[in-house]
Amino acid sequence: MLELVDVRKRYGGRVVAEAVSLALAPGELVALLGPSGCGKSTLLNMVAGLVAPDAGEIRFAGARVDALPPERRGFALMFQDFALFPHLDVLDNVAFGLVERRVPRAAARERARRELAAVGLAGFETRRVAALSGGEKQRVALARALATDPRLLLLDEPFSSLDAHLRASLQVATRQRLAEAGIPALLVTHDRDEALAMADRVAVLDAGRVAQLSPAAELMAKPANERVARFLGLANVTGLGYWPQAALRLGSGGDARVLAATPRAGGLTLELALPEGRFVLELSAREAAALAEPPTVGARVPVTLDAAAFCRFGAGA
Structure with missing residues (x-):
């Protein structure tokens, strides 16, 4: 599905991506894990089309997409702050992407209702964004992302503003919903436990490089080197x-x-x-x-x- 080949990016003398190569299988969730400044968000933005790589290739389903604008890639991006529209109610927030793609309004709203039901928010259609809890906003953002049938979902630390208990329950719910939809996903996080709970595989980034790419179940048992082990919190x-x-x-x-x-x-x-x-x-x-x-x-x-x-x-x- 998604494939990054020798992707590179610098800002002046600062390396944010250096020869990054990785691939996502159909339906797979890969976490980009690392501390602030390691390059994980820039890498996600390059996949989304918001930042251009200096070199390398980004492919999806075998075709290059690195020269395409974001709207032609068919990917959905969930931001840290959810980026909901405060002037729209819940239903119109979820239907927004479909309406922008010229789907008839009645069909867009019906699809939005189905996605809201799938994330446990049936009956929330007429509520305003300001009246929602943090967890409800997260689920509305997920429903909006999935309503457009994206080829790939990009998650930019979407749980970081939530309390620990709610964060854990929504991680499970999001992982389940993605599995049901069969959509591959790339998750950016600095939280080791989040990466282990959600991802099939984890790419640990260090100064713009992939220091280790392992199945989540093996990461703690087989760290690649001392820097990875210390970042993972091993004693x-x-x-x-x-x-x-x-x-x-x-x-x-x-x-x-x-x-x-x-x-x-x-x-x-x-x-x-x-x-x-x-x-x-x-x-x-x-x-x-x-x-x-x-x-x-x-x-x-x-x-x-x-x-x-x-x-x-x-x-x-």
């Missing part, structure tokens, strides 16, 4: 690889000294001094409660390191 990272949490064995007769103890939701994070060095151990609430004494700074806890569990970068990739 106990070295230049050669990392020690997974399973390598730190609790209750196996060791004598580790607690350097720091930080409570967190659902458990406790310990920084420990072992003979092999300093390590971070994440304990669940049950594991923390099972310790003989509260793990305060200077206390000893029975933790040993399984040297065979060390994961080298690139091994088995």
